Amino acid sequence: MFRKIICLLTALVLAAGMACTAAAEGRREGLQFAITAADALWENAADGEAAAAEARKSGLASPVTEEELVAAGARIDREDGIIFMIRDFGVPRMARTAEEAVETAWSLVKTLDGNEEGELELVNRLNIGKTGVWFFHEVRGDEPVYGRMLKIFFDEEGRVNTVVSSLGFPEETDESLGAEEDPLGQRVLDAETPEIPDFSKMLPGEWTFTAEITPWESRDITVPVMQDPDTGLWYLGDPVRKIVLGDFKKMVLEGQPDCLLTSPENNGWDPEDALIFHRILQCRDFFSRKGWDGPDGLGTPVLLLNNLCLLNGEAMDNACYIGLLQEKWQTFAYSRGAGFGRCLDILAHEYTHAITETSIGVGLYKDDYGAINEAISDIIGNLCEMMLGETKDTQWNLGENLGSAFRSMADPHAREQPEYVWDEFYAPKALYPNDANDRGGVHANSSILNYTASRLCLDAGMAPEEALDFWWTVDLAMGSRTDYYQMAELMEWALRETGLEKYREAVRSMVGKTRMTLRARPDTVPVGQMLVELNLPDTEAMKDHGWTLMGIQLQTGEALSFLFNLLSGPPAGEGDTDFIGLIEQIAEGEAGAATWGSPEQAELQEQFRKVFLTHTTWQAAEGEPLAMIVQRGLPTLYLLMNLDLSTTEIRNIVLLAGSEWLDIEGSLGSLGEETEMNGEKAGEIVEKMISLGMSLLLPEDAERQSLPTAGLDRVELSAVPEAEAPAA
Numbered sequence: 238m239f240r241k242i243i244c245l246l247t248a249l250v251l252a253a254g255m256a257c258t259a260a261a262e263g264r265r266e267g268l269q270f271a272i273t274a275a276d277a278l279w280e281n282a283a284d285g286e287a288a289a290a291e292a293r294k295s296g297l298a299s300p301v302t303e304e305e306l307v308a309a310g311a312r313i314d315r316e317d318g319i320i321f322m323i324r325d326f327g328v329p330r331m332a333r334t335a336e337e338a339v340e341t342a343w344s345l346v347k348t349l350d351g352n353e354e355g356e357l358e359l360v361n362r363l364n365i366g367k368t369g370v371w372f373f374h375e376v377r378g379d380e381p382v383y384g385r386m387l388k389i390f391f392d393e394e395g396r397v398n399t400v401v402s403s404l405g406f407p408e409e410t411d412e413s414l415g416a417e418e419d420p421l422g423q424r425v426l427d428a429e430t431p432e433i434p435d436f437s438k439m440l441p442g443e444w445t446f447t448a449e450i451t452p453w454e455s456r457d458i459t460v461p462v463m464q465d466p467d468t469g470l471w472y473l474g475d476p477v478r479k480i481v482l483g484d485f486k487k488m489v490l491e492g493q494p495d496c497l498l499t500s501p502e503n504n505g506w507d508p509e510d511a512l513i514f515h516r517i518l519q520c521r522d523f524f525s526r527k528g529w530d531g532p533d534g535l536g537t538p539v540l541l542l543n544n545l546c547l548l549n550g551e552a553m554d555n556a557c558y559i560g561l562l563q564e565k566w567q568t569f570a571y572s573r574g575a576g577f578g579r580c581l582d583i584l585a586h587e588y589t590h591a592i593t594e595t596s597i598g599v600g601l602y603k604d605d606y607g608a609i610n611e612a613i614s615d616i617i618g619n620l621c622e623m624m625l626g627e628t629k630d631t632q633w634n635l636g637e638n639l640g641s642a643f644r645s646m647a648d649p650h651a652r653e654q655p656e657y658v659w660d661e662f663y664a665p666k667a668l669y670p671n672d673a674n675d676r677g678g679v680h681a682n683s684s685i686l687n688y689t690a691s692r693l694c695l696d697a698g699m700a701p702e703e704a705l706d707f708w709w710t711v712d713l714a715m716g717s718r719t720d721y722y723q724m725a726e727l728m729e730w731a732l733r734e735t736g737l738e739k740y741r742e743a744v745r746s747m748v749g750k751t752r753m754t755l756r757a758r759p760d761t762v763p764v765g766q767m768l769v770e771l772n773l774p775d776t777e778a779m780k781d782h783g784w785t786l787m788g789i790q791l792q793t794g795e796a797l798s799f800l801f802n803l804l805s806g807p808p809a810g811e812g813d814t815d816f817i818g819l820i821e822q823i824a825e826g827e828a829g830a831a832t833w834g835s836p837e838q839a840e841l842q843e844q845f846r847k848v849f850l851t852h853t854t855w856q857a858a859e860g861e862p863l864a865m866i867v868q869r870g871l872p873t874l875y876l877l878m879n880l881d882l883s884t885t886e887i888r889n890i891v892l893l894a895g896s897e898w899l900d901i902e903g904s905l906g907s908l909g910e911e912t913e914m915n916g917e918k919a920g921e922i923v924e925k926m927i928s929l930g931m932s933l934l935l936p937e938d939a940e941r942q943s944l945p946t947a948g949l950d951r952v953e954l955s956a957v958p959e960a961e962a963p964a965a
């Protein structure tokens with residue numbers, strides 16, 4: 238088991254056109270998408286293993302060389318010298334059966350710089366319209382070799398025409414996936430799940446309730462329920478589509494597999510649970526119309542868990558795709574109280590993660606790879622919501638029915654996301670991917686593809702049906718190693734595959750605009766921007782993987798007085814009075830003042846955005862400074878934070894005031910419940926903030942600003958994290 242729970246939101250606590258019911262006129266036929274599981278691929282062979290071994294031998298004995306490919310007119314794409322795609326294959330090779338696919342795979346391993354001594358596992362066969370795709374993963378024993386996979390595409394006649402590969406890239410490890418850094422994820426993977434009910438004998442029923450669709454609108458909705466004829470108990474579930482609801486907290490934290498939601502009388506269901514259930518049913522039906530049966534396309538039963546929470550039992554305020562649990566349940570979870578049920582785009586986002594995972598297998602959920610995974614979920618999730626007429630939004634916002642969107646795909650800056658590589662808000666790849674650094678900005682840099690997708694529809698006129706076919710094709714064709722550089726080529730391929738070449742210029746224009754094919758840190762930055770760098774001192778405390786640099790820019794003159802009022806504000810006991818507490822409250826809606834997703838909280842967030850711009854960054858490479866782009870000329874507060882990797886709670890925070898780093902925790906007391914405002918210290922900090930703000934208002938000449946490191950060496954972690962007690 239190798240998975241990280243994939244969430245809607247960054248776990249970082251401080252992170253802050255078409256009314257697409259689509260005209261029926263000129264409607265395209267559209268593509269169908271399908272999958273065949275591995276165990277059904279060898280129907281013509283008595284013994285799949287022996288047949289595969291035979292096919293491997295003959296493939297290795299008849300290699301397809303690069304010279305042959307070039308002579309046959311193939312187009313070969315490389316990144317860092319390694320082949321990631323071959324188009325217009327040209328060399329006559331067939332892949333009608335699993336045997337032929339395996340033979341072709343091994344005939345290519347050498348040319349693809351793969352491991353001829355290694356093992357390739359045939360994972361599944363996908364179908365994109367009339368194109369078939371054989372998906373292989375390199376394995377060692379039963380373990381996948383991270384990031385190394387191969388897709389072989391064939392046409393209606395069975396001729397190989399395209400190859401997507403990462404077999405030649407260096408092996409990856411994902412060190413953040415262990416129990417130590419992700420104890421909750423480990424508990425989820427180890428949890429005993431409920432038995433799959435005998436859906437065939439369940440008696441169907443229904444339950445009608447009034448759902449709050451937006452903060453301003455309600456609607457009566459009927460969901461299926463089912464009754465066990467033996468016990469008479471009712472379940473919130475659908476025996477036909479094989480979906481049933483359970484309790485995350487009970488299953489994971491309390492170790493009770495008997496966690497399905499039941500009712501003796503088919504009443505008393507929670508309307509929020511029922512609404513989320515309804516949304517998942519909408520997703521299921523939306524995708525199954527395109528040929529995809531259930532989240533993984535294979536009709537696997539779905540376990541939908543409420544009460545998503547942290548190890549301490551607190552609600553996580555999130556929704557996530559957990560993945561296949563115990564080989565039997567495709568599992569999703571959500572917290573109650575957040576109102577996610579209002580947002581079909583959010584539930585369809587999670588649902589799409591299951592499709593992506595089926596397509597790329599054991600993926601690398603970090604950096605560009607994770608950002609693309611997130612973007613595909615945002616794009617298809619948003620298309621689903623728009624095409625089913627469940628939003629009035631035309632600007633590709635995500636979660637707008639909560640009252641305030643998380644992400645604005647058409648205007649990434651509106652929600653602190655970059656429009657292009659190394660734009661303001663761009664997140665560098667992470668040296669140690671973990672929840673504290675959003676695994677290298679998977680929820681930040683997703684905007685680069687989101688922006689592309691939304692502008693293709695809004696500006697170039699791509700219709701929602703076309704967009705769905707296009708992005709789903711991209712999703713099923715990409716690999717675990719597809720980064721933005723490769724995505725630029727993959728989109729070109731997908732345009733031809735889906736017959737949407739009329740958008741070629743529009744796609745190229747967005748590739749240029751988003752600088753998708755660039756990776757290096759820029760030498761110059763646009764007028765009005767500044768590159769800020771911070772060298773972390775080489776001390777023991779700094780070797781921790783949880784350090785994040787935040788730059789909070791004050792956009793208006795009100796900001797400083799806002800801060801002053803804040804820090805000299807109400808005495809302890811009357812709510813959050815410390816700066817961080819307030820940001821947290823605004824960003825996450827915690828601490829009572831405003832419920833997450835409520836109109837009050839949305840209003841607070843909007844206010845905050847008008848006053849502050851929030852930037853975050855972290856270490857991208859050994860010995861390299863932390864770097865981020867900020868706006869020139871705005872007063873900026875720089876905070877260096879240390880986050881506990883297992884809880885993502887802030888362990889330590891220092892503030893750059895003038896040229897000195899101040900230990901806020903030391904000055905203001907702990908950030909926990911016993912926080913006490915020390916008026917004298919607060920005054921001192923405000924004074925330094927103001928002087929910092931003033932100094933930054935002065936004109937700047939340098940393109941780069943290097944932050945001092947002096948004083949950082951006295952920063953120590955406030956507490957060594959205690960090992961989690963092993964589960965009983």
Ligand SMILES: [Zn+2]
Nearest residue numbers: 244245611614
């Ligand atoms: Zn996601």
